[in-house]
Amino acid sequence: MTIRLYDTGARQIRDFSPLVAGCVSIYLCGATVQAAPHIGHIRSGLNFDILRRWFAYRGYDVTFVRNVTDIDDKIIAKSAVQDRPWWAIGYENERAFNSGYDVLGCLPPTYEPRATGHIPEMIEMMRGLIERGHAYASEGNVYFDVRSFPEYLQLSNQDIDDLRQPSGEGETGKRDQRDFAMWKATKPGEPDWETPWGRGRPGWHLECSAMAHKYLGSAFDIHGGGLDLIFPHHENEIAQAKAYGDDFAEYWVHNAWVTMSGEKMSKSLGNSVLVSEMVKQWRPIVLRYYLGTPHYRSMIEYSEEALREAESAFGRIEGFVQRVIELAGHVVEAADEVPPAFAEAMDDDLGVPGALAIIHTTVRQGNSALAADDKEAAVARLAEVRAMLGVLGLDPLDAHWTGTGAGDGGPDGEGNRLNGVVDTLVRLVLDQREAARGRKDWATADAIRDQLQQSGLVIEDGPAGPRWTLGPR
DSSP: OOOEEEETTTTEEEEOOOSSTTEEEEEEEEEETTSOOBHHHHHHHHHHHHHHHHHHHTTOEEEEEEEEEOOSHHHHHHHHHHTSOHHHHHHHHHHHHHHHHHHTTOOOOSBOOBGGGGHHHHHHHHHHHHHTTSEEEETTEEEEOGGGOTTTTTTTTOOGGGOOOOOOTTOOOOSSTTOEEEEEEOOTTSOOBOOTTOSEEEOHHHHHHHHHHHHHOSEEEEEEEEGGGIIIIIHHHHHHHHHHTOOEEEEEEEEOOEEETTEEOOTTTTOOOBHHHHHHHSOHHHHHHHHHSSOTTSOEEOOHHHHHHHHHHHHHHHHHHHHHHHHHTSOOOOOSSOOHHHHHHHHBTSOHHHHHHHHHHHHHHHHHHHHTTOHHHHHHHHHHHHHHHHHHTOOTTSHHHHTOSGGGGSHHHHHHHHHHHHHHHHHHHHHHHHHHHHTTOHHHHHHHHHHHHHTTEEEEEETTEEEEEEOOO
């Protein structure tokens, strides 16, 4: 079955047809690094990580570009308030974003360009747009003339005559208040770079058009980002790139937000939940399950209850995995192929909720096999489950989550090593309980079990011996 995706520009689901057979090129608008990431920021990275993994599973060679906006008005404003260099604030938060992506199991991008590293490409694009009559310089600024591009606003389906885009601070000399800045004239105390039109710094929109052109060429397959970027950011990217002569993106894919009390999660609204704090309260793999398993075009309403439900649901999957391995006596490798129903759901606009339902159905079948002492069937179901979880980045036996992979030194690696230490200590205590049971000292065995349960652990006695899990919060 052909992969199908909802294209914001076409306002419908379309069959995916790559520009180059067997290859897919993706540009994702990444972090603006004025602050550390909240879970709404990271959701976009997770959604596109799953999309990338699915393309790779389907045999595509994926080029994935995720940019970093390391200079903008908010970073400069924070620099003044904190009396710190703008680049120090940007770099600190860039590292926080990468830590957030890493801890939740996102694969690193093929390329991760920074805006400030691509000033020459921006200058070249502005020069071409001015020569073609689509841009003009005024008082040290360079503006895009929106009326020179008839296709402007087609992505967001707006009418230019109804558009009221106020002038930005310091954006003087506009011919039309709806024109947008590609380059902003220098101001005292702000970082600046030399251009043929005077010193200044990039506008927000120009950087992505220039970097997409550099890394993916004049045409590429998919441009992604959050719904809030459709206007003005993505509209302005399209205008710049196409007026410059690029075909730009063939498909526009947008993920929905994480909301709190119905409002988009935002630092400015004071309703954000930082990833760095969340992973102290919740296992990172559970947080990935919570953020990555709803459909990418559906809003996620944040709540503690929803996270507890996600923890419980993933716990059922994880418990099945552990029980089969204990029965088999060895690690069961993932199947080479996912079940057809799972693939059908994923091909249909990245239908993760439908695919997840197949995982839970397979787990139930596996549990039935365990109850019937059908080792062969249980192992077969686990192989299927691991294959499906691997596509979603949720396989608990993957090296990233067990702490045996390259990411072992990161925050999640620390957590995994801690889990290993706890497991060793708990098993020492369980060995003491088993010894007490062996000599029929039931009072001591029960006391050990009760103490472990008071510590928040659940002890289950099975054919392969006792096993422990974390109890509900």
